[in-house]
Amino acid sequence: MNKYDCIVVGAGVGGMTAAYHLAKLGLQTLLIEKSPLPRYKPCGGGVSPIIAKYFDFDLTPAIALQVHTIRYTWKRGDGVEVNLPTAMWMVHRGQFDQFLIDHCLRQGVEVKDNTAVTGINFDSHHWQVQTTDGIFLGQYLIGADGVTGSMTQWLGLKQQRPHPGLVLEITGLEPPPPEATFEFGLLKDGYIWTFPKPDGYTICGGIFRGYQSKALHSSLINYATQEGIDLTHSHVTPHWLGLWNGDHPLHAQNALLVGEAASIADPLTAEGIRPSIWTGLKAAEAIHQSLNGDTNALATYTETIHQEWGADMMWAQRLATLIYSAPSLAYKGGIKRPQTSQLMPKILAGELRYGDIANEAIKQFSGSLIPGRGR
Ligand SMILES: Cc1cc2nc3c(=O)[nH]c(=O)nc-3n(C[C@H](O)[C@H](O)[C@H](O)COP(=O)(O)OP(=O)(O)OC[C@H]3O[C@@H](n4cnc5c(N)ncnc54)[C@H](O)[C@@H]3O)c2cc1C
Numbered sequence: 001m002n003k004y005d006c007i008v009v010g011a012g013v014g015g016m017t018a019a020y021h022l023a024k025l026g027l028q029t030l031l032i033e034k035s036p037l038p039r040y041k042p043c044g045g046g047v048s049p050i051i052a053k054y055f056d057f058d059l060t061p062a063i064a065l066q067v068h069t070i071r072y073t074w075k076r077g078d079g080v081e082v083n084l085p086t087a088m089w090m091v092h093r094g095q096f097d098q099f100l101i102d103h104c105l106r107q108g109v110e111v112k113d114n115t116a117v118t119g120i121n122f123d124s125h126h127w128q129v130q131t132t133d134g135i136f137l138g139q140y141l142i143g144a145d146g147v148t149g150s151m152t153q154w155l156g157l158k159q160q161r162p163h164p165g166l167v168l169e170i171t172g173l174e175p176p177p178p179e180a181t182f183e184f185g186l187l188k189d190g191y192i193w194t195f196p197k198p199d200g201y202t203i204c205g206g207i208f209r210g211y212q213s214k215a216l217h218s219s220l221i222n223y224a225t226q227e228g229i230d231l232t233h234s235h236v237t238p239h240w241l242g243l244w245n246g247d248h249p250l251h252a253q254n255a256l257l258v259g260e261a262a263s264i265a266d267p268l269t270a271e272g273i274r275p276s277i278w279t280g281l282k283a284a285e286a287i288h289q290s291l292n293g294d295t296n297a298l299a300t301y302t303e304t305i306h307q308e309w310g311a312d313m314m315w316a317q318r319l320a321t322l323i324y325s326a327p328s329l330a331y332k333g334g335i336k337r338p339q340t341s342q343l344m345p346k347i348l349a350g351e352l353r354y355g356d357i358a359n360e361a362i363k364q365f366s367g368s369l370i371p372g373r374g375r
Contacts, residue, residue: 007138014259015144016100017280023107034116041093042167042239044204050350062099075185147242147260155252160263162240164213170200172233209324243267244313247306251298268320315354
């Protein structure tokens with residue numbers, strides 16, 4: 001039986017990034033994915049170009065188009081347009097994920113798709129990973145099985161309750177204008193974001209406050225219809241959001257969690273691709289250090305994620321609480337104002353952290369919630 005230095009469970013962006021970097025660091029790596037690849041991933045596919053720095057190969061062949069303008073709206077009106085200082089990348093997740101898996105294979109990662117992990121067991125030296133295609137042994141294990149995976153629970157780590165999301169994928173259209181839209185007034189406890197693709201749109205909705213998904217489907221369909229978008233070639237897929245909700249340990253015996261298995265998506269915007277990739281990279285580095293004798297490397301991984309991501313997500317969560325509890329006031333008094341409308345693109349581009357703006361933004365939003373005090 002082959003023994004691997006590391007087995008990565010789940011070939012999403014988090015798992016693929018971890019596997020790529022593990023192999024690059026010279027570790028024998030097995031990546032196990034339950035779906036046949038390429039698999040469909042329900043996701044808006046908007047991502048900051050800053051992710052380029054996490055790879056040593058050119059990502060641009062996998063970018064479907066670039067967006068230079070974003071528009072905020074309230075019930076489709078009261079719009080504000082913002083020119084982006086840095087273009088935002090739009091990816092087709094099928095193509096983008098296939099591009100990453102090709103690089104994993106070239107780097108020497110062994111990929112087993114169509115194979116579900118059904119249980120894990122640590123035998124004092126190795127993880128025994130049971131799958132629908134036999135048992136595999138790995139000295140280290142990475143749980144990258146996403147928001148609905150079982151690895152978090154199997155490793156005895158805390159699993160967050162997922163929030164509902166929905167993707168309406170529309171194809172077969174003329175190329176739309178390269179503009180992204182964030183609509184705040186039509187979906188209770190969440191928002192709707194529309195990302196252009198070369199032949200259509202990906203329209204997404206997410207519930208960030210609470211867990212009720214009843215209005216999601218009708219809200220997205222009504223919104224697209226009112227926008228005059230032809231839905232002849234469209235399909236709807238519900239999925240979950242693994243939003244950050246407090247810091248928790250992300251390491252266990254010879255094992256780490258990455259991506260949405262670790263609930264790292266931004267609780268204000270649902271941005272999850274960038275932090276999943278980043279945690280994948282950090283996990284690979286930590287396991288490499290652990291193999292080289294650093295007995296604290298896995299605990300340090302948890303600390304790094306908390307300090308460099310969790311600390312900022314705490315501010316995102318505070319802003320989300322303000323915005324989603326009084327969205328109309330927050331929109332008029334905060335989001336659409338020039339001082340704040342410029343900030344979100346910079347945060348999505350990874351050029352600004354919530355912590356850098358939180359005091360000012362919270363003052364602004366809080367002020368807007370008290371009639372007469374909005375600036
Ligand atoms: C509606 C919606 C819109 C979104 N839009 C955006 C956006 O525009 N920009 C952005 O940055 N983020 C967005 N996100 C979030 C983003 O898609 C995720 O954060 C990111 O893709 C998570 O990556 P991951 O690698 O952690 O997990 P996943 O991509 O979920 O990958 C996990 C993989 O593990 C596999 N798996 C699960 N269980 C097993 C098992 N037992 N054995 C083997 N394999 C298993 C799954 O099949 C899956 O392929 C959106 C999410 C939703 C729901």
